[in-house]
Amino acid sequence: xxxxxxxxxxxxxxxxxxxxSPKEAKxxxxxxxxxxxxxxxxxxxxxxxxxxxxxxxxxxHGNGQIIILKINSNGGLVLETEAIQKALLGxxxxxxxxxxxxxxxxxxxxxxxxxxxxxxxxxxxxxxxTRISGGSPSKWIEEGAQDWEDGVARTCEIGGYSPYLGRAxxxxxxxxxxxxxxxxxxxxxxxxxxxEFVLSxxxxxxCLNASNALACGFSKGTADTLDELLEEMGLQKGQYxxxxxxxxxxxxxxxxxxxxxxxxxxxxxxYRLGGTGTGDGIVVxxxxxxxxxxxxxxxxxxxxxxxxxxxxxxxxxxERELLSLQEQLKQAQDARKNGS
Amino acid sequence: xxxxxxxxxxxxxxxxxxxxxxxKDPTKPATKPAATKPAATKGSTPAKAAxxxxxxxxxxxxxxxxxxxxxxxxxxxxxxxxxxCQRFVDDIKAKKPDLIVFTLDSQDLKEGFYTAERNEDxxxxxxxxxxxxxxxxxxxxxxxxxxxxxxQDSWGFSTxxxxxxxxxxxxxxxRLDGLGRIAERYGVEDPQVLAKFREAVVAxxxxxxxxxxxxxxxxxxxxxxxxxxxxxxKGRDLVWSPNADGTWLVDGSEKAFAGFKADVAVDLGLAKxxxxxxxxxxxxxxxxxxxxxxxxxxxxxxxxxxxxxxxIKEWNRAFKDAEDKWNEAQTKLQxxxxxxxxxxxxxxxxxxxxxxxxxxxxxxxxxxxHPDLNQLKDQIEExxxxxxxxxxxKKDQGGSGAGGGGGRGFGTPGG
Numbered sequence: 156x157x158x159x160x161x162x163x164x165x166x167x168x169x170x171x172x173x174x175x176s177p178k179e180a181k182x183x184x185x186x187x188x189x190x191x192x193x194x195x196x197x198x199x200x201x202x203x204x205x206x207x208x209x210x211x212x213x214x215x216h217g218n219g220q221i222i223i224l225k226i227n228s229n230g231g232l233v234l235e236t237e238a239i240q241k242a243l244l245g246x247x248x249x250x251x252x253x254x255x256x257x258x259x260x261x262x263x264x265x266x267x268x269x270x271x272x273x274x275x276x277x278x279x280x281x282x283x284x285t286r287i288s289g290g291s292p293s294k295w296i297e298e299g300a301q302d303w304e305d306g307v308a309r310t311c312e313i314g315g316y317s318p319y320l321g322r323a324x325x326x327x328x329x330x331x332x333x334x335x336x337x338x339x340x341x342x343x344x345x346x347x348x349x350x351e352f353v354l355s356x357x358x359x360x361x362c363l364n365a366s367n368a369l370a371c372g373f374s375k376g377t378a379d380t381l382d383e384l385l386e387e388m389g390l391q392k393g394q395y396x397x398x399x400x401x402x403x404x405x406x407x408x409x410x411x412x413x414x415x416x417x418x419x420x421x422x423x424x425x426y427r428l429g430g431t432g433t434g435d436g437i438v439v440x441x442x443x444x445x446x447x448x449x450x451x452x453x454x455x456x457x458x459x460x461x462x463x464x465x466x467x468x469x470x471x472x473x474e475r476e477l478l479s480l481q482e483q484l485k486q487a488q489d490a491r492k493n494g495s
Numbered sequence: 496x497x498x499x500x501x502x503x504x505x506x507x508x509x510x511x512x513x514x515x516x517x518x519k520d521p522t523k524p525a526t527k528p529a530a531t532k533p534a535a536t537k538g539s540t541p542a543k544a545a546x547x548x549x550x551x552x553x554x555x556x557x558x559x560x561x562x563x564x565x566x567x568x569x570x571x572x573x574x575x576x577x578x579x580c581q582r583f584v585d586d587i588k589a590k591k592p593d594l595i596v597f598t599l600d601s602q603d604l605k606e607g608f609y610t611a612e613r614n615e616d617x618x619x620x621x622x623x624x625x626x627x628x629x630x631x632x633x634x635x636x637x638x639x640x641x642x643x644x645x646x647q648d649s650w651g652f653s654t655x656x657x658x659x660x661x662x663x664x665x666x667x668x669x670r671l672d673g674l675g676r677i678a679e680r681y682g683v684e685d686p687q688v689l690a691k692f693r694e695a696v697v698a699x700x701x702x703x704x705x706x707x708x709x710x711x712x713x714x715x716x717x718x719x720x721x722x723x724x725x726x727x728x729k730g731r732d733l734v735w736s737p738n739a740d741g742t743w744l745v746d747g748s749e750k751a752f753a754g755f756k757a758d759v760a761v762d763l764g765l766a767k768x769x770x771x772x773x774x775x776x777x778x779x780x781x782x783x784x785x786x787x788x789x790x791x792x793x794x795x796x797x798x799x800x801x802x803x804x805x806x807i808k809e810w811n812r813a814f815k816d817a818e819d820k821w822n823e824a825q826t827k828l829q830x831x832x833x834x835x836x837x838x839x840x841x842x843x844x845x846x847x848x849x850x851x852x853x854x855x856x857x858x859x860x861x862x863x864x865h866p867d868l869n870q871l872k873d874q875i876e877e878x879x880x881x882x883x884x885x886x887x888x889k890k891d892q893g894g895s896g897a898g899g900g901g902g903r904g905f906g907t908p909g910g
Contacts, residue, residue, distance in 0.1 A: 227624070229695075257627070258623070258624075258627075258699060258702075260695045260699070261691070261695070276702075277702065277705045277706045278627050278630065278699075278702030278703070278705060278706060279702065279705075280695065280698035280699045280701070280702055281698075282694065282695065282698065283691045283692070283694055283695035283698075284691075285687050285688065285690070285691035287685075287687070287688050287691065292683055292684065292685070292688075293683060293685065293688045293692075294685050294688065295685050295686075295687035295688055326687060327686070327687060327690035358690065359690060359694055360687075360690035360691045360693070360694045360695075361694065362694040362695050362697070362698035363698065364698050364701050364702065364705055364711050365702070365705045366705055366710075366711060367711070379631070379634065379635070380635065420869050420872070424872065424873055424876050427873075428873075428876045428877055428880050429880075430880075431880045431884075432879065432880030432881060432882065432883025432884040432887070433883060433884070433887060434884055434887060434888075
């Protein structure tokens with residue numbers, strides 16, 4: 156919070172958000188700044204698809220655009236990591252990739268490593284990448300644990316970070332300390348406790364905050380607002396335009412997910428109870444068929460939500476159920492016809 | 496397919512999981528010093544000049560600055576809620592005070608006659624995303640207006656909010672304590688999972704300390720019982736140590752969470768000073784006179800006080816309405832489920848309407864072990880179908896009216 160004597164800060168961004176077409180932007184000669192909010196569970200709300208889609212939009216503006224991943228995630232599915240790697244390395248081929256950390260725990264941290272520049276919000280936290288089972292109680296997955304740690308360490312190196320940082324975030328036994336050269340400011344990490352500053356001892360799983368991330372050079376700066384971030388990134392006003400496309404991509408998927416989530420509850424209710432009050436088996440079957448058809452349609456639009464958030468059976472199972480219900484309906488209709 | 500997750504599932508623990516903090520395992524070795532940048536202690540910083548009211552010397556001008564007092568009082572996450580925060584911010588922006596004083600009075604643990612006792616009115620819960628949004632609101636929306644925190648007493652998650660303010664004052668006897676409740680969020684057995692959850696949730700909570708500019712080493716010692724904390728003076732600066740070696744020992748135990756009483760917090764520079772009342776607090780700012788910004792509706796009340804009181808009444812009323820309806824429905828259903836099903840359905844519909852409009856009421860609803868909204872809606876639908884069946888039976892004058900096939904799961908043979 157602002158101290159009592161803090162002078163008023165400069166007004167917020169004077170740079171209007173644009174949905175400028177590539178042609179318009181090129182003619183202005185300004186770089187596009189795309190902010191892609193990445194919120195929620197990795198592999199469900201936070202997906203590689205939006206990253207890939209934004210890459211394609213940025214590519215249309217030519218090389219050298221700026222993509223900021225604004226991360227707020229507690230982690231998620233290991234399954235998504237390969238797709239995320241592909242999408243983010245693709246972005247890095249042609250554009251400047253930045254991670255801006257509100258909360259990047261576990262898979263969220265893993266995602267951030269691909270960015271060669273990481274900035275924290277003051278409230279930011281990043282780390283704790285131990286691979287665990289999703290059930291309750293959560294368990295550490297011992298099988299393949301070393302491979303996972305090695306993979307995280309390699310990802311760190313891809314981003315230009317010490318692999319020891321990643322290792323200390325995976326297993327508590329991994330140590331991490333560092334020295335800072337007082338003259339050059341160069342930081343040297345050690346997988347031991349020999350460094351002057353200890354980040355993780357034999358009991359701790361590393362999770363960084365804004366201050367110690369900055370002190371060890373992992374973070375390039377601390378910024379709470381986009382204006383502050385752009386300033387930290389060394390961007391001069393007038394040299395860039397802020398595009399709304401990344402936020403639009405995020406919002407679109409978020410709304411789809413929220414709608415799907417609400418719709419699933421209604422459809423399951425309809426499947427269980429719809430038409431039962433009529434006492435008419437045919438009405439009940441029709442209600443169920445309608446619910447299943449709509450669930451199958453939802454599977455196409457939001458598979459991640461149905462599978463991981465709601466635990467809806469796979470689409471193949473729903474399709475089998477649909478066929479069965481349709482057959483029952485046919486039999487019931489025939490029986491009624493014959494009976495009448 | 497086996498689901499392999501990197502999720503911080505600990506954040507989805509039940510809301511009613513208030514429990515005693517876990518005891519320290521004495522077999523564990525002492526932990527290491529946190530490598531944070533050296534603490535720049537605020538208590539040792541010479542006091543800055545207080546803001547002067549622009550027209551303090553003009554005879555016609557009202558005396559002193561216009562001060563808006565915004566009280567955060569009650570249960571963290573319910574009485575102290577992002578919705579209240581939004582109302583404060585909106586009102587402050589409309590009234591444009593010279594100075595904002597946030598007060599904090601929230602205890603999950605109260606001082607009882609013999610010993611500390613759990614607050615019977617309820618205990619707070621931690622929702623880091625919602626509470627970070629609250630911080631962002633206060634920080635970003637109120638920039639340009641000086642703000643301060645005046646802690647009346649804080650034991651529990653609320654203490655995080657106090658540490659999000661650079662300028663903190665405390666009432667004599669007030670506490671900055673209870674962050675051991677964070678340990679509820681990492682109480683798992685598997686040592687790898689424990690370390691993952693513990694460091695993650697402590698780092699997330701330490702974000703509040705970062706906002707206020709306090710050394711995260713303090714937060715760590717307040718949230719992890721095994722960590723010690725002491726402080727030493729280096730010139731005019733106070734340097735924190737994660738051990739018992741400093742000149743001033745704050746927490747030398749491996750089983751206790753660090754906490755601060757007002758006098759110690761002032762001595763260690765966490766709080767700037769103790770202030771018994773608003774007059775004293777303003778005097779400490781250099782103002783012998785000030786004007787409390789009053790409520791539009793009730794000039795006898797401060798604007799913030801009126802908003803805070805109204806919010807607490809509003810959500811409590813919503814919760815009570817929902818619970819009264821729930822109790823009425825249950826009573827009637829126990830008397831005669833068939834006869835009173837329509838009444839119960841109406842009550843459930845009203846409950847859903849209330850809870851969908853009031854997040855704090857719904858949070859308390861879940862904390863007090865009621866069915867969630869989906870379960871309520873399921874039951875409403877069942878009654879709706881029964882109603883249809885009864886109506887049909889009446890219409891058919893003796894028809895069966897029985898519903899068919901309710902409650903069947905996916906994948907079972909059709910019927």
